[in-house]
Amino acid sequence: MKARTLAALVLAVMLALSVAPTTGADTPVDTAGVSPQLLEEAQRKAGLQETLRAKSSAPTARLGEAIDPGQVSVGALLERGILELTPDTRAAYAYIQPYREPNDWAHRNYCGPGAAVVLLSHWDPELPKTVDIDQIGREMELNPNMGVWIYKIAWPVNRWLNEHLGEQLDWYRYGKAASVTDLRYMLNVDIMQNGVPLITGVMTRGLPGWGSRNVGHIIAAYGYSRTPDGTEYVAYVDTAPPASGFNGWILHNIEMSWFWRAVSGNSAQVW
Secondary structure, three states: OOOOOOHHHHHHHHHHOOOOOOOOOOOOOOOOOOOHHHHHHHHHHHHHHHHHHHHOOOOOEOOOOOOOOOOHHHHHHHHHOOOOOOOOOEEEEOOOOOOOOOOOHHHOOOHHHHHHHHHHHOOOOOHHHHOOHHHHHHHOOOEOOOEOOHHHHHHHHHHHHHHHHOOOOOOOOEEOOOOHHHHHHHHHHHHHHOOOOEEEEEEOOOOOOOOOOOOEEEEEEEEEEEOOOOOEEEEEEOOOOHHHOOOOOOEEEEEHHHHHHHHHOOOOEEO
16 A cells, blocks of 8 residues: 555644644543453553553554654545544554555465564564565464464564564563453553554454455554544554455554454454
């Protein structure tokens, strides 16, 4: 996907967002109904939060911070008209770079490595241009005919991130959202509170670009927004090439209920 010039649109949005959203990052998080395992993991991450912020210089917009529409991961959604930001929109984005897996039969099941490339591009925007996707696949023990198990994504991601930050952070862990409440909490902890992306499994039927084709798939989520009427959206990246049966955009922004339907059929996360 090519980054397009946003010109007047960007200027207009930047003026509209010159005042930060009214609801800040320190708004209490409702944990009612959240799985105990996720609450425990969030406590672990709370202990790492200060180190993450000290070591990471990656641009991000946590909840309550101004959004940069010049970032391709936000600007492309605005340009296509599938995202609207106003001063009353609650939104957070861990800015990433788009990536698409090689369009050949050998890489038709590389969605796990592809999602990892997107996630790590938050810290290294040049990674999608230089990455050895086959090496990442080997580190995840990828089977070309089946793909990867999501839990095997965490170790290579942490190894790369620890090395990049110069700190044994081990931010990411395998988890499982048992409900939309769990999923919303994961998005809150990683994207809204800490400004980092996460990875999740989905089933593809009904998702943009997939039509009726229903296969297990892995994507990276990087944004959350809630409009003044209460409608929630999740921004994500689909790295699948046409060779895998996908025919659509790389960057997406869909309603939370729609996103959860896809996740619930193949719920496993690296967050």
